[in-house]
Amino acid sequence: MQRWEYVFRRLILAMVVLFSVSLLTFFIARILPSDPAAAWVGPRPTQEQIAKATITLGLDKPLYVQYWRYLSSLLQGDLGVSIKSRQPILTELKTYLPATLELVIASMLIGEIIGIPLGVLSGAKKGGALDNASRILAVACVSLPTFFLGLLFQLIFYARLGILPISGRVSNEIAINNPVTPITGFYTLDTLMTGNWAAFQDVFVHLILPAVTLAAFGLGLSVRMTRASIIEVLNEKYILAARVAGLPYRTILFVLALKNAIMPTLNVIGLSFVYALTGSILVEVIFSWPGLGLYLTNAVLSLDFPVIVSVTLIVAVFYVVVNLVLDLVQVAIDPRVTLS
Amino acid sequence: MAALLSVSDLHVSFQTYAGKVYAVNGMTFDIQPGEIFGLVGESGCGKSVTSLAILRILPGHGRITRGEIAFDGRDLTQLSEREMQPIRGRQIAMIFQDPSTSLNPVFSVGNQITRIIRHHMGYSSQAANQRALELFSKVALPDPKRIFTTYPHELSGGMQQRVMIALALASGARLLIADEPTTALDVTIQDQILELLVELRQREGLSILLITHNLGVVAETCDKVGVAYAGKIVEIGPTSWVLHQRQHPYTEGLLAALPSPRQKGQDLLSIPGSVPDGLSVIPGCPFHLRCPHVMEVCRHSEPGMAAAAGSVDDQHRVSCYLYSSEVVR
Amino acid sequence: MEEKRVEDAEFIEAVPVHPLAPQATAPYSEWRLIWRSFRKDILALFGLGIILILILGAIFAPVLTSYPEQGRGDPNILEKFQPPSLRHPLGTDYLGRDVLARMLYGGRSSLTMGFLVVIIAVIIGVPLGALAGYLGGWVDEVIMRTTDVFMAFPSLLLALAIASALGAGFINTMIALAITWWPWYTRLVRSQVLSLRERYFIEAARSIGLPSQKIILSHLLPNVMTPVWVQATLDLGSAILISTALNFVGLGVQPPTADWGNMVSQGRLYFIDRPWFAGSAGLVIFLTVLAFNFIGDALRDAADPFLRRT
Numbered sequence: 001m002q003r004w005e006y007v008f009r010r011l012i013l014a015m016v017v018l019f020s021v022s023l024l025t026f027f028i029a030r031i032l033p034s035d036p037a038a039a040w041v042g043p044r045p046t047q048e049q050i051a052k053a054t055i056t057l058g059l060d061k062p063l064y065v066q067y068w069r070y071l072s073s074l075l076q077g078d079l080g081v082s083i084k085s086r087q088p089i090l091t092e093l094k095t096y097l098p099a100t101l102e103l104v105i106a107s108m109l110i111g112e113i114i115g116i117p118l119g120v121l122s123g124a125k126k127g128g129a130l131d132n133a134s135r136i137l138a139v140a141c142v143s144l145p146t147f148f149l150g151l152l153f154q155l156i157f158y159a160r161l162g163i164l165p166i167s168g169r170v171s172n173e174i175a176i177n178n179p180v181t182p183i184t185g186f187y188t189l190d191t192l193m194t195g196n197w198a199a200f201q202d203v204f205v206h207l208i209l210p211a212v213t214l215a216a217f218g219l220g221l222s223v224r225m226t227r228a229s230i231i232e233v234l235n236e237k238y239i240l241a242a243r244v245a246g247l248p249y250r251t252i253l254f255v256l257a258l259k260n261a262i263m264p265t266l267n268v269i270g271l272s273f274v275y276a277l278t279g280s281i282l283v284e285v286i287f288s289w290p291g292l293g294l295y296l297t298n299a300v301l302s303l304d305f306p307v308i309v310s311v312t313l314i315v316a317v318f319y320v321v322v323n324l325v326l327d328l329v330q331v332a333i334d335p336r337v338t339l340s
Numbered sequence: 341m342a343a344l345l346s347v348s349d350l351h352v353s354f355q356t357y358a359g360k361v362y363a364v365n366g367m368t369f370d371i372q373p374g375e376i377f378g379l380v381g382e383s384g385c386g387k388s389v390t391s392l393a394i395l396r397i398l399p400g401h402g403r404i405t406r407g408e409i410a411f412d413g414r415d416l417t418q419l420s421e422r423e424m425q426p427i428r429g430r431q432i433a434m435i436f437q438d439p440s441t442s443l444n445p446v447f448s449v450g451n452q453i454t455r456i457i458r459h460h461m462g463y464s465s466q467a468a469n470q471r472a473l474e475l476f477s478k479v480a481l482p483d484p485k486r487i488f489t490t491y492p493h494e495l496s497g498g499m500q501q502r503v504m505i506a507l508a509l510a511s512g513a514r515l516l517i518a519d520e521p522t523t524a525l526d527v528t529i530q531d532q533i534l535e536l537l538v539e540l541r542q543r544e545g546l547s548i549l550l551i552t553h554n555l556g557v558v559a560e561t562c563d564k565v566g567v568a569y570a571g572k573i574v575e576i577g578p579t580s581w582v583l584h585q586r587q588h589p590y591t592e593g594l595l596a597a598l599p600s601p602r603q604k605g606q607d608l609l610s611i612p613g614s615v616p617d618g619l620s621v622i623p624g625c626p627f628h629l630r631c632p633h634v635m636e637v638c639r640h641s642e643p644g645m646a647a648a649a650g651s652v653d654d655q656h657r658v659s660c661y662l663y664s665s666e667v668v669r
Numbered sequence: 670m671e672e673k674r675v676e677d678a679e680f681i682e683a684v685p686v687h688p689l690a691p692q693a694t695a696p697y698s699e700w701r702l703i704w705r706s707f708r709k710d711i712l713a714l715f716g717l718g719i720i721l722i723l724i725l726g727a728i729f730a731p732v733l734t735s736y737p738e739q740g741r742g743d744p745n746i747l748e749k750f751q752p753p754s755l756r757h758p759l760g761t762d763y764l765g766r767d768v769l770a771r772m773l774y775g776g777r778s779s780l781t782m783g784f785l786v787v788i789i790a791v792i793i794g795v796p797l798g799a800l801a802g803y804l805g806g807w808v809d810e811v812i813m814r815t816t817d818v819f820m821a822f823p824s825l826l827l828a829l830a831i832a833s834a835l836g837a838g839f840i841n842t843m844i845a846l847a848i849t850w851w852p853w854y855t856r857l858v859r860s861q862v863l864s865l866r867e868r869y870f871i872e873a874a875r876s877i878g879l880p881s882q883k884i885i886l887s888h889l890l891p892n893v894m895t896p897v898w899v900q901a902t903l904d905l906g907s908a909i910l911i912s913t914a915l916n917f918v919g920l921g922v923q924p925p926t927a928d929w930g931n932m933v934s935q936g937r938l939y940f941i942d943r944p945w946f947a948g949s950a951g952l953v954i955f956l957t958v959l960a961f962n963f964i965g966d967a968l969r970d971a972a973d974p975f976l977r978r979t
Contacts, residue, residue, distance in 0.1 A: 013817070020818035025830070032834040139966070143958040145910055147917050147933060148951030151940050159941045237441040243397055245456050245507065246429030259446045278825035282914055286937070296826075300833050301919050312830040316822045323821075333446070 003331055010331075014324045021316045026070050029309040030059070041083070074313070080306035084299070089310045092295065097314070098185025099169065100291030103283065104276040106188075106211035111218035111272055116265060119226025124253050126231060134223055141220025146279045150213040150286035157209060164209050167288035174202040210287045214279050218272035225268040229261040236260070263330060270326045277315055343370035343410075344547050345394070345432075345515055350407035352386070352393050352571075361618040363389040365571035365626075367407070368645075371515065371564075376541055376548045378562035378579065380555060380594070382615050386571035387551045391517045394549075395432060396424045411515070430460045433508035437520040439500035443492035450488030453507050460511035475506040480536060498529035505536065509546070516540075517549045522557060534561050555594055559583055567591045570616050570626035577648065577656030587648045587658045589631045625661070637661055706971035713967030716960035723957060727776035740770030742925025750943055760945040762936060768946045772953055775927035779954070782843050782921070782928075783909035787901050789847035794854025795897060801855065802862025809859075816852035824849045825911055832920045842921040846912055850904070857900060861893045899968045906961030913954050929954050 037053040038045045045053075054060060061069075073080075079089040122134045157164040165171060169187055170180060178199045183190045188207065191200035233239065234257055242252050281293030288294065292311055299307035352364035364386040371377045379387045392398050394409055396416060409416040411432065416424070436442045444452055453475065454468040463471065469488070476484035479502040492500060501521060508516055518537065522530035538561050540546045550562060558565050558579060565583070566576040567590060575588040586592045593611040613630040616622055622629065628638040638661055648656040648663060707713055731737040739745055745765030753760040759768035801812040819827070824846070831845035915921050916930025924931060929950045936947025 016814065017817050017821050020814065021821050024818055024822075028830050028834050032831065139959065139962050143906065143910075143955055143962050145913060145917075145933070145951060145954045145958070147914065148947075148954065151933070151937065151944075151947060151951065155941055155944060237436060237438070238444045240397065241434075241436060241442040241504075241507075242444070244395055244428055244434045246425055246427070246511075247456065247459055248425070251455075251459075256444055256447070260444070274823045278823040281825065281829075282917065285918070296829065297918050300829060303833070305833065308830055308833050312822065312826055315826055319823060320821050 006331060007328060010324065010327055014320055017320050018317060021313065021320065022071055022074060023067070025309055025313045025316070026067050028312070029070070029305070030066060031063075033305075079310040079313075082299070082307050083304045084302050084307075089307055092307075093292070093310070093314065095182075095185065096290060096292050096295045099187075099289060100277075100280050100284070100293060102186045102188065102207070103210055103214060103280055103289060103291060104273070106207055107214035107276050107280075108218060108269070108272055110211060110215040111222055111276075112269060115219045115222030116226050119223040119265075120230050120253065120258060120261070122223065123227040123230035123234070131227075135227075138220040138223040138227075141216045142224070144216060146213060146217060147282040147286055149216055150210070150283055153209050153213055154286070165206050169206050169289060170199065170202055171206070174199050178202075210283050210289055213286070214276055214283045217275050217279060221272055221275070222265070222268050226261065226265050229264040230257060233257045233261045259333070262333065266326055266330055266333075270323055273322055274319060277319065342413075344373045344375075344412065345549070346370040346408075346410040347390070347394070348408045348410070350390065350393060350409065351405045352389050352398065353403060353405055354399075355401045355403075359619050362621055363402075363571055363618050364393065365621070367568070367572055369566045369573055369576055371547050371549060373514070373547055374541060374545045375564060376538070376550060376562045378558040378565040379549060379551045379568055380553065380558055380565055381568035382553055382594075385568045385615065386618075387568055388519055389571075391434060391519055391549065391551060394517065395428055395434060396421075397428075429456060429508075429513065430511045431513055432515045432517065433511075433513035434517040434519065435501070435504045435508050435521055438524045439497060439504045440492065440524075442504055443500060445492055448489050448491055449495070449503050453503075453510055456507060456510045471510070472506075475510060476503075478509070478540075479503070479506045480532075481506070496529075497525050498532060501525060501529075501533055502536065505533075505540075509540070509544075513546075515547045515549065517551070519551045520553070521550070523552070523554070530557075531560075537561060555583070555598060567594070570622065571618065572626070572659070573645075574627065574659045575648075575657070576645075581648075581656045585648065585656070587656075587663055588627075588660050589633050589662075590627050593630075625659075633662060635661060704971075707967050710963075710967040710970075712963040716963035716967075719956055719960040720964070723776055723953070723960075724780060726773050727780050730770075730773035730777060734767065734770040734773055736767040736770040737774075739766035740774035740927065742766070742927065744925075750939070752943070753945055759949045760943075762932075762946040763939060768949050771927045771932060771946070772929070772949055775929045775932055775950065776953070778839065778922050778926065778928035779909055779913055779916070779930065780957070782839065782846075782912040783905055785843055786846045786850060786908045786912060787904050789843075790850035790904075791854055791897065791901055793847070794851035795858050795894075797851070798855035798858025799862055799893070802859040802866070812855060813859075816855050819849065819852045822849065825914060828911065828915060829918070829920070832915065837920050837923060839922050842912070842915050845920075846908070846915065850908070853904075854897060854900070857896060858893055861896060865892055899965065902961065902968050903965030906958040906965065909954065909961070910958050 035050075037050045037059055041049045041053050059066070077090055079093070081087065082089055082092060085092065118134050122131045125131055153164075154166050158166040174180070178196055180187050180190050180196065180199050180203065181194050183193060187203040188200065191197075191203055230253075234253075239252060239257055242256050243249075247256070280289075280291060281296060283289065284291045284293035285297050292315070296308065296311045298304070299311070347370065348368050350364050350367040351362070354361040354363055367386065367390050369377065369379070379390070381387055389398070389402070392402070393404055394411075394416065396419070398404070404417050407417065411427070416427070419427075443449070450469070450472055453472045454465065457463055457468040457471050458465070461468075461471075472488060473484045476487055481487050481499060481502050487495070487499070487503070492503075495503065505516075505521075516537075521537070522533050525533065534557060537548055537550070541548060550557070552558060562579045564577065565579045566573045567582065567588060568574070569590050575582055575586075575591050582591065583595065586595055590611075597610050611630055616626065624640045625631070625638045625642055628634045631638065643659050643661045645657045645659050646663060647654045648658045726733060730740060734740055736745075743766070745761065745767075747765060748757075748761050749763055749765035751757055751761040751765070757767050757769070759772065762768055762771065797812055801809040822830075827849045828842070828846045831848060832842045835841035835845060912921065913928065913930030913933075916928040917934045919931075919934070921930065922928045924935070932950035933947045933954075936943075936950065940947045
């Protein structure tokens, strides 16, 4: 039952972290700025607005009371109101979050499906032609600034070749003639579910460039780490024992070695996810993709503080949950895992 | 009777960052069917490398530069990788020193053995499971059914080694190479494993190449023994003859270095100097730098293998000028 | 035959030496070996060269360009949007400023921010990690939970949030980023201390009979720092990547001061027809990070005792 114990402890840990995350965002929201009330009101606040904010935020009350009010409103789903749009942030998030998720998931699929096998094959024939080529590709992917790559892709595929769109999730034409019915918020799924074939094609084509741009860094990361991991595993005695037992190389590589190498690979997927979340900020700006990142950057530019804090919080929560899931998957795969 | 395995004049060298290492320099011995042959020597004398060479799994920078390895009439040094595949595991099997690192940690023990069975013998999964349980009983594992689902790290060292032996025998190999199979185990367990190996030889007619540095192990289990130094055999013959008559000065030194209860309170003896590192070829007899009976001729020319004193029909041979007048180089 | 004294008929079991056990010699010999292995890697040397050129370029910017005022920000409207020519090797930007000058001055901001972020992260993170690893107990718990919380946020995001709270500007953004970075070093150092402490404890106990604090510390510290330096070098590349991203988004230095990140954002609208100013900035960021990655990779390979031997 040791494994259940581990799972339980891991869940508790996640709870603690989430709690602390809210503490940290509270700190950023209320304590860090020189004038939290002014920050909350927005640019060019009037004395009246500041006074009102001071009362709403309870800035005159002791810290623990403030935190309590903060936490309870969070748990009720009240993330505050955007200064710029005057809409409750939660409602706005409902439209922006799926857009970002769609982008992030698409990019991770691309990155891992290409990256992991490439890393495995690369490490298996260390020093070979494929290995050298993929190492060059990987280090380039990891060194290119995402925002620059996006611009390059726009230059090549939109301006010069004219085959892919430059921005947005749908073209105006489709938005007017065959609009997407938002069910899940994932336009690719929604268009398929409503049988809107024309819109699906349009949406898909719009997804390509941003997703590939975002995928680049994660791809490079995956290739490098999977490769290192496979090389290490292939040097283990039990792999030699498997060769001595006459098992075919394909089995040794893709079953026996890979299962051992997958652990750090899972960590890579976690890292790629983090990167994809943060990188999406840049990609969304470049491609005007209406997701969390764009929402966030506009908030930064217009000093829309409630939005900044809320988005940060939401993303952190998301990240903690994803890491938790990855850890639990690791427990399922590796029989030796214990809480260190 | 034709030998099962016959190694003749095997030379293996490695290309390392420090230079070329001559690990095996003219290793010659053979193993009859149903025989347990002990290959003895200190670390660095080329015994393990020989076993890797037999199975053709030398690491990338190693090469067989000369010699022949005849198994069942075929020269293994001439076979391609594809031709070697059906031999590994099926005809010749190998177990290593530390069983905890030789078993894949993320698969159950049963999974690992059935995979081998299914690959070599094409059984259905049910038949493979059945055979796996049989093999586990053969190696005297308690409660084979429970062991089948356990993971390597849940087993003790002795049980792990038994599992390794079962894995090695899974496809009916005729020759088992055991590289220091008991060194990493407790003394009491060592005995059990050795007993098991002898029993397997008895019951299955298994031939065993037992590689070890421990003469005690050799005395207990081996029919024949070859003493190796600097990559070649310096004395070879039936165990009791070699151990009792110990003609080569190196063999003498190895035996004298073993502590015994009779020597309690006295000083431990050891052979002065250290094992050659293989980076250079020593002229003459490789042992001459450490030999207490060294003669002038030993420094220039290598003695060939000749019958030891008192040996009947050439079975006990020694490579030393004290006993032979044959000059090789 | 040589003679060895022994009390009893038992063998003295030699403690097996782990192949990765650091030698009990001076730590500098470790660095000499690392350097020897490092200098065989052409890519790493190439990277080192690039970085040196860029650093020199940043330091001597006012001297290297004929348009230092433009580099600092003064506009030159008459010559705006000029493609690369002899007078302006990289062209001019939307305000007519010489792009090469902007790039040299931009390097001052981008490179400095990257270096400082890593340095500050090391200064904060390493002692905390050492404390956590060495003292253990509740100190360890507290420090570890704190790193957990900070690591629960993606770097860029947290830096964004903190920087917005503090206000834009070079120092605030740099502090914000450094705050998100230190936990990695704490974790690294802590795990190093934990694993090495065991080894040295045993060695010290063996050689003297009593574990000596001084021996442990004097041998422990240099060996703990080696992976830190390797990580720091690798991090320099990432730090520059993220800090230019922050500048791109609008934080960090404000125009007219140049930074490679804000050069790209300023040039973004014109990129399709006039790619040279955003393009040069983007390419130089790429080159810088690439160079650091080459160096860091070679350093990592050189510091790994296994890889060194073959």
